[in-house]
Amino acid sequence: MSEKVTIYDIAEKLNITAATVSRALNNNPKIKEATRELVIKTAAAMNYKQNKLALALKSGRSNNIGVIVPRIDSNFFASVIRGIEEELYPHGYQVIICQTHESIKRENENLHTLVDAQVDGIMMSVTGISDENDSAFRNVLEKNVPLIFFDRSKHIDGVSSVTINDFKGGYLATKHLIDEGCRHIAHLSGDQSLDIFKNRFLGYKQALLDNGLEFNEEYVIYVKSSVEAGKEAATALLALQTPPDAIFSSSDFAALGAIQELQNRNISIPNEFCVAGFSNEPFTKFMELSITSVDQSPLEMGKMSARVFLEQVDKTDTIKIEKKVVLAPELHIRKSSTRTNF
Amino acid sequence: MSEKVTIYDIAEKLNITAATVSRALNNNPKIKEATRELVIKTAAAMNYKQNKLALALKSGRSNNIGVIVPRIDSNFFASVIRGIEEELYPHGYQVIICQTHESIKRENENLHTLVDAQVDGIMMSVTGISDENDSAFRNVLEKNVPLIFFDRSKHIDGVSSVTINDFKGGYLATKHLIDEGCRHIAHLSGDQSLDIFKNRFLGYKQALLDNGLEFNEEYVIYVKSSVEAGKEAATALLALQTPPDAIFSSSDFAALGAIQELQNRNISIPNEFCVAGFSNEPFTKFMELSITSVDQSPLEMGKMSARVFLEQVDKTDTIKIEKKVVLAPELHIRKSSTRTNF
DNA sequence: AATAATTATGTAATCGATTACACGAAAGTA
DNA sequence: TACTTTCGTGTAATCGATTACATAATTATT
Known part of the structure; x- marks a missing residue:
């Protein structure tokens, strides 16, 4: 009942190859219309679900983004996260949350963990205690992971930010x-x-x-x-x-x-x-x-951060975009x- | 600078195979002590980072857990999530959050998305509008993903819950x-x-x-x-x-x-x-x-949910554990x- | 010294999907 | 008819790590 159906299973059933199945499912124009329909119908019938982990490994994109905040149980941060989640939901990104509890050590750990997990972007509110050691941030940027500060920002080249005035x-x-x-x-x-x-x-x-x-x-x-x-x-x-x-x-x-x-x-x-x-x-x-x-306007701040991320992701990563958005306080x-x- | 170092790179440099490197890094007892040390030292020198996506694909475990709540910007839910995150952090799990905004449609979508993303467990507070169609929940259980309800619970076989009285x-x-x-x-x-x-x-x-x-x-x-x-x-x-x-x-x-x-x-x-x-x-x-x-006691509720999850994960999945924890209100x-x- | 037992490492398959390249078949052109 | 395009599909490599099985190297046993 819980066996996973793969494109190989579909291919076997239809006497074609997995490559054809993959192409049919991805609307590759080189596939005959009849084949595509048959594959799609069979896939649905077999309850096929694409394995996101395999896709992530192949493409190097996890479709996850990380959010780091001092703590989540504050109305402000929770609202920002709400904004981020709502803005990113239609784009298929999942939001991973991390808390620092105002600890630099924790902040660095979270940054490394998120990079290791190959998130497609990181949005964060930096923790207070200043630290001359920017290596965790640099590591993020070197891996070409878009980094966006919201509210609590730091001056680091290549990092966009969304703050209020x-x-x-x-x-x-x-x-x-x-x-x-x-x-x-x-x-x-x-x-x-x-x-x-x-x-x-x-x-x-x-x-x-x-x-x-x-x-x-x-x-x-x-x-x-x-x-x-x-x-x-x-x-x-x-x-x-x-x-x-x-x-x-x-x-x-x-x-x-x-x-x-x-x-x-x-x-x-x-x-x-x-x-x-x-x-x-x-x-x-x-x-x-x-x-x-x-x-x-934390909700707006979250949405704006998400939009800045969406602008940066998928851009030719040779050109570093650094955008500074400043919202008006009320x-x-x-x-x-x-x-x-x- | 941002090229990824793999175990193959380490293997090549040391004139051994990737299998040996993998075993050395995983403290496999069959590896000669000298080899292990050399590999570990070289890995560190080359700034090797294990590719979590490859591991996830191989093992079928993503080290992510999903949390579904009506909304995150409520003190109660945010506190529960805080508890979950804090309890799971030492175990290396990342927390993915989803919001339903009290929509059954959204709830089902979230459940499917999380299962597709192969999370290792799901904790959620169900949304109000009752729905006779339990297929999304059944899908989770069929895939052997531990499911835990907190606060707002439903009567479904195989689902553990953490609620208050x-x-x-x-x-x-x-x-x-x-x-x-x-x-x-x-x-x-x-x-x-x-x-x-x-x-x-x-x-x-x-x-x-x-x-x-x-x-x-x-x-x-x-x-x-x-x-x-x-x-x-x-x-x-x-x-x-x-x-x-x-x-x-x-x-x-x-x-x-x-x-x-x-x-x-x-x-x-x-x-x-x-x-x-x-x-x-x-x-x-x-x-x-x-x-x-x-x-x-939302913090405690979150921590308890996480503990119930940890008990269930890794258990022989033939035996379905169904645990009901009821906390005392104050x-x-x-x-x-x-x-x-x- | 010959054989058995142990230890360390290599080989190759696997997880599931994508995709460059190759190739046969069909269609178009001269 | 012979030759070039175009189209649809298959082959096989790839992403990076793990691991069953095989094999080589070393040590122990008689």
Whole structure:
């Protein structure tokens, strides 16, 4: 019942060769129409299924693509993957997922494993901890496997990327807080080895300067993306001689933590204090005190990454294409920063 | 630079045959120690990488497993996948993900594609819309591919499953609402073709009966898992002659919608009305009015599914193993249902 | 020293599909 | 009729690794 039917079985039954069967099934124009029909009919009758592994070995293409993310159970990464899968599904690619848990070692292992498995492309969000050793990336490129960074990117020749304009995102959020009347705006940033955090920070800074506000080193705190870290940061900021009256956080989770801490101290949001986050996590709009946040359009980012991959694959691999797509961030203004509503 | 090194290249360089190289690399005991060392050293020097596709073709095992879920961008499914990936990583399996978007057609396509790609196992959460045609599942089993259902399961011979005790989850949540003094408890259920919803419903019903409360057909509403559906359901319930004083929802999203609707009508939670949800989505504990919910331990569910798979793979495939693992649900009691705190 | 037993390696088939090349048959041309 | 094209199919190599079987080389046994 479970015996596999091969083109040889079909060939034997029809008294022809496997080559003819193969050609008939692949719509090779050199095959007589009658033969083609007969083969196709017989193949269907015998429940023939092409052996993808044999095809992969012969062609060197596995029809799999690999996706590497820090972790999959975050709404952002899961949404990007959703976008990738949906865009690639009609093209017959399967998506293999790998998690790094922010470990460089794991990232390198995943890169090697994917190359060894002969995936046709790799899309990834790099892990934070900077590593001078680019050998794993180089290995990918040397094997001519298209590599695309999304969101968290690195500057490596030959690698395309799909990111959002984090500078603009930081700028928009900060400008909005200024417009709401905040004058002492603090910033929760993240791992500075990642461009995304550096750029959000720079956008924040520029918005301050463009609007005649002083940039204050003390107002910048580097945190992990967690509720707890946000609480601690808020505590630290409130202990300053001149505490801020707003926070722009590079992480929605840290923003939530800060809000919780502020509320514990009976500081009224948004009247006394405004908060804006980044990523537009689903919970930001669910909260009773909904949280203003910068949307990164993860679904679109995933689809775009997939499209960039499709453009690169099958191209004459002599010409290296390096495409940089930058998506526009979108500020979602909500209660945590809307004084005009009150 | 990117030419692939094969065992033939190594063999040629050492003036031996590929068979010897293969045996040396696979620690075959029949190989002279000196030869083995020489081969291994040379392989490393030449930067040899085993061609996984060739191995897969020869062995019939791809070292890939497939995971099919309705969608990946839900915290629950993403967490299960995380668990699967983490458990399988040390064993060298790669995880291919597929989404059905609740479409039977898509589910069947995914099943066939995965079988065609010769995955070594499939783990999935079935899609709701019931389908009498089990041929896609049968195809998987006929090909001797281990199949494991998690969370949303179906009764099919030869298929193992990892679920939680949904009956108990429904019972616990309802009992808790009763203990808080609620006497008219409504229930938001889901697609009745899925066991998970039926069982949560049955648990709810049994808790009512065990505690001398009447089961009222009018109090049961079938909703989609969305905020909007929860709002509509709450509206409908409040329009009843005797409106309920509590809701046990099979979905956290619907529970949230109901809460929002109740708050809009200035109904005080939990004093006048209690609400409990299901799934323990991250946002339930983030809310200012945190939501009581039943936890399904998705990470553990994923890991357990992976373990069941590992037990089944490599077993003499004459003996069909069918394992049913039922995890215990855990009720997380929060503000939305805790009158004693007030 | 002759034979048996053991050990290490080579030969060739296999997994299933694709495809360059060869060749016979049919059709077209002079 | 004889010769060139065209068409359809067969032959056999290939992708890269594994492995049953055969054989050569070495060691053990009497």
